[in-house]
Amino acid sequence: MFQPKPINLIPKLVQAKVPVWLVAAIVAVDIVVVQVGQSHEPNCELTYQSPHYSTSVQESLRQDAIKFNLTSNCTENQTHTELKITISSVDEGLEKVLLKSNLVQQDASKKDRTKAHFLEFWVLCKRGGTEKYLSNAHGSVLLQSGKRISVSNSIDKPLAILCEPKAK
Amino acid sequence: MSLFEDYLSLGFWMNDKQRLAIYKYLLKTKGSIYKTQARKLIKEKFMLDCFANGEIAYSYNCGVVSFKARKIGEKEFDEERRSMKLSKVEKVSIKRLVKFFAQAEVDVLRNYPIPKNKDLEERSYAMNVYPYYDLNYYSNGEGKAKGLLMKFQYKDDELLDKLLAS
Numbered sequence: 001m002f003q004p005k006p007i008n009l010i011p012k013l014v015q016a017k018v019p020v021w022l023v024a025a026i027v028a029v030d031i032v033v034v035q036v037g038q039s040h041e042p043n044c045e046l047t048y049q050s051p052h053y054s055t056s057v058q059e060s061l062r063q064d065a066i067k068f069n070l071t072s073n074c075t076e077n078q079t080h081t082e083l084k085i086t087i088s089s090v091d092e093g094l095e096k097v098l099l100k101s102n103l104v105q106q107d108a109s110k111k112d113r114t115k116a117h118f119l120e121f122w123v124l125c126k127r128g129g130t131e132k133y134l135s136n137a138h139g140s141v142l143l144q145s146g147k148r149i150s151v152s153n154s155i156d157k158p159l160a161i162l163c164e165p166k167a168k
Numbered sequence: 169m170s171l172f173e174d175y176l177s178l179g180f181w182m183n184d185k186q187r188l189a190i191y192k193y194l195l196k197t198k199g200s201i202y203k204t205q206a207r208k209l210i211k212e213k214f215m216l217d218c219f220a221n222g223e224i225a226y227s228y229n230c231g232v233v234s235f236k237a238r239k240i241g242e243k244e245f246d247e248e249r250r251s252m253k254l255s256k257v258e259k260v261s262i263k264r265l266v267k268f269f270a271q272a273e274v275d276v277l278r279n280y281p282i283p284k285n286k287d288l289e290e291r292s293y294a295m296n297v298y299p300y301y302d303l304n305y306y307s308n309g310e311g312k313a314k315g316l317l318m319k320f321q322y323k324d325d326e327l328l329d330k331l332l333a334s
Contacts, residue, residue, distance in 0.1 A: 056181075057181060060178060060181040060284075061178070061181050082297055084308065100308075101184070102184055102296050102297075102298065102305065102308055103296065103297040103298060103308060103309055104294060104295070104296060104297070105294065105295050105296070105297050106292065106293075106294045107292035107293040107294070108292060109292050110290070110292055116292070117291075117292070118294075119180070119291060120180055120294060
């Protein structure tokens with residue numbers, strides 16, 4: 001009677017000539033891909049939007065002022081950002097605090113909920129003069145997920161700003 | 169137009185000392201109105217009010233009063249903005265509510281000022297984390313004891329005198 005000859009598959013597979021380095025590389029790539037996929041840690045940044053002479057303060061209050069707008073920008077939607085800011089002027093190495101804000105809460109922008117724009121910080125200046133400013137701001141962002149992330153930024157080197165509207 | 173009416177259009181351009189001056193001015197000039205409103209709110213649990221270009225919805229539930237705000241003409245109220253625990257003693261609650269109403273109106277003025285000459289830019293809601301009636305406001309969150317000390321040292325903005333004299 002005919003009996004089929006069993007094919008000895010297992011030894012053939014074991015003997016497959018796949019280089020060890022290739023197996024190691026595939027495993028390594030797999031681990032990296034999985035980790036990158038999992039690293040969705042949210043991140044937020046606080047930035048100064050180039051301090052400038054404020055024409056809007058001039059129009060509203062008839063006063064000359066330098067405005068320090070800030071934006072917190074996150075990789076996820078936020079509920080709001082809370083912030084304290086200090087603005088100082090520097091003259092011949094002497095620092096004079098011009099504004100020390102209370103803790104302010106700013107809702108996320110309705111147009112882009114990953115951002116919150118702080119548009120209320122300004123200090124008076126003398127028309128035509130140039131002053132050097134320092135500033136630091138720190139606070140935290142409350143994300144919609146409920147997570148809170150600390151943010152901070154500063155202007156460490158004296159920044160000279162002319163107290164005059166830009167010529168049109 | 170009175171000086172106070174002028175400030176109703178300044179909204180987010182006011183600095184914090186000026187806002188505190190407005191708060192104190194409201195407490196001094198609207199005290200009796202606030203007391204009447206406080207009794208009404210305790211009795212009816214809900215109250216709608218307008219200030220500057222905003223509407224305020226107060227509600228009172230389980231001993232806690234809170235408010236929501238919106239720009240006049242908007243359909244939806246925003247989220248709850250502030251809340252305050254009231255006392256079981258009505259007199260104390262009314263005293264607290266008077267401060268709460270003044271705070272709510274200053275918050276609304278900050279966000280929804282009366283448009284003056286041109287349309288105001290759209291901004292998202294901003295507020296001080298610590299209300300003026302909380303001693304933490306004066307210490308900027310560094311405790312009520314320090315806040316009390318700093319409150320005694322605090323010098324009112326000249327705007328308060330100007331408003332009271334006008």
